Amino acid sequence: MELGIIGLGRMGYNMALRLKEGNHKVVAFNRTKEKVDEIAKEGVTPAYSLKELAEKLEKPRIVWLMVPHKVVDSMLEELESVLEKGDIIVDGGNSNFNETVKRGEEMEKKGFIYMDAGVSGGTAAAKTGYCIMVGGNKEAYKKMVPALKSMATTNGYEYIGPRGSGHYVKMVHNAIEYGIMEAMGEGFHLLEKGPYKDLNMLKIARLWNNGSIIRSFLMEMAVNAFEHHPELKDVPGHIDDTGEGRWAVETAMKHSVPFTVNTQALFSRYRSREKETLSNKLVAALRDEFGGHGFKK
Numbered sequence: 001m002e003l004g005i006i007g008l009g010r011m012g013y014n015m016a017l018r019l020k021e022g023n024h025k026v027v028a029f030n031r032t033k034e035k036v037d038e039i040a041k042e043g044v045t046p047a048y049s050l051k052e053l054a055e056k057l058e059k060p061r062i063v064w065l066m067v068p069h070k071v072v073d074s075m076l077e078e079l080e081s082v083l084e085k086g087d088i089i090v091d092g093g094n095s096n097f098n099e100t101v102k103r104g105e106e107m108e109k110k111g112f113i114y115m116d117a118g119v120s121g122g123t124a125a126a127k128t129g130y131c132i133m134v135g136g137n138k139e140a141y142k143k144m145v146p147a148l149k150s151m152a153t154t155n156g157y158e159y160i161g162p163r164g165s166g167h168y169v170k171m172v173h174n175a176i177e178y179g180i181m182e183a184m185g186e187g188f189h190l191l192e193k194g195p196y197k198d199l200n201m202l203k204i205a206r207l208w209n210n211g212s213i214i215r216s217f218l219m220e221m222a223v224n225a226f227e228h229h230p231e232l233k234d235v236p237g238h239i240d241d242t243g244e245g246r247w248a249v250e251t252a253m254k255h256s257v258p259f260t261v262n263t264q265a266l267f268s269r270y271r272s273r274e275k276e277t278l279s280n281k282l283v284a285a286l287r288d289e290f291g292g293h294g295f296k297k
Contacts, residue, residue: 121153237276241269
C-alpha cells in the first residue's frame with residue numbers, strides 16, 4: 001500500500017524505513033530538507049512540500065503525522081489545502097486525547113477521516129517493531145492494517161476504540177512508564193546510599209535482568225545506561241516531561257481515580273530540576289536509552 005509520512009524525527013524516520021522494508025510505497029516529508037535528502041538515499045520517495053507529497057500518493061490518501069503535538073494544528077491547516085475529502089490523516093504523535101477529539105470533529109466536518117495512533121517502543125523499536133494503539137473510524141483502521149503490520153512488532157498493533165482512544169491509552173501507558181522508571185531510580189538510589197558501599201550498579205542491573213521478577217525492557221535500558229555512562233557521573237539529573245504524565249494525572253483527578261504512584265513520579269520530575277540524585281540521573285539516562293531524548297542541564 002501507499003502511505004505518506006510527515007515528520008522525520010527519531011520515530012518517524014525509522015517508521016518510514018520499516019514501511020519501505022515491508023514493500024510499501026512511502027512518500028516522506030520533513031521541514032528540514034536535509035532529512036528528506038537523507039531518507040531518499042534509503043529508497044524512500046522524497047517530497048519537499050506537502051503539495052508534492054499529496055501528488056505522489058494514490059487516492060484516497062493515507063497521511064501519517066509524526067510531529068510534536070504543539071504543531072499539529074498548523075500542520076492540519078496546511079494539509080487541508082492539498083488533501084481531498086475521503087483522505088485519511090493519522091496523528092501518530094503524543095497529542096492530548098481531548099485535543100484529538102476536537103480535531104477529529106473539525107476535520108470530519110471538512111470531509112477528512114481523522115485517526116489517532118499512540119506509538120510506543122522508542123528508538124529501539126526501529127529494529128524490533130513498534131507497539132501501536134489506534135483510535136477512530138474502524139473501517140479506516142482496516143485499510144491501515146497492512147502498514148501497521150510492517151511498522152509494529154508481532155501482535156504489536158490493535159484497534160482500541162472511538163476517536164481519541166488511541167491517544168488516551170498511550171497517555172496512560174506513558175504515565176505507567178513514569179512510575180516504573182521512578183521506582184527503578186529510587187531503588188538504585190537506595191543501593192547507593194545504603195549500608196553496603198561501592199556496589200557495582202552495572203552488575204546488579206545485569207543480574208536483575210536475568211530471571212528476576214523485575215527483568216524488563218527498562219531494566220535492559222538500565223544496563224545500557226550504566227555501560228554507556230559509568231556510575232552515571234556524566235548524566236545531569238534533570239528529568240524532562242513531554243506532557244502525557246501530566247495529562248494522565250489531570251484526567252485521574254477529573255474522574256476521582258487514585259493515581260498515587262504515577263502522580264508522585266511526575267512530581268519527582270519537577271523536583272529533579274532543583275537537585276541531583278542517582279535516582280534522577282538513572283531516570284534521565286533511561287529516557288535517553290530508549291527514546292533518545294538526550295540530557296538537559
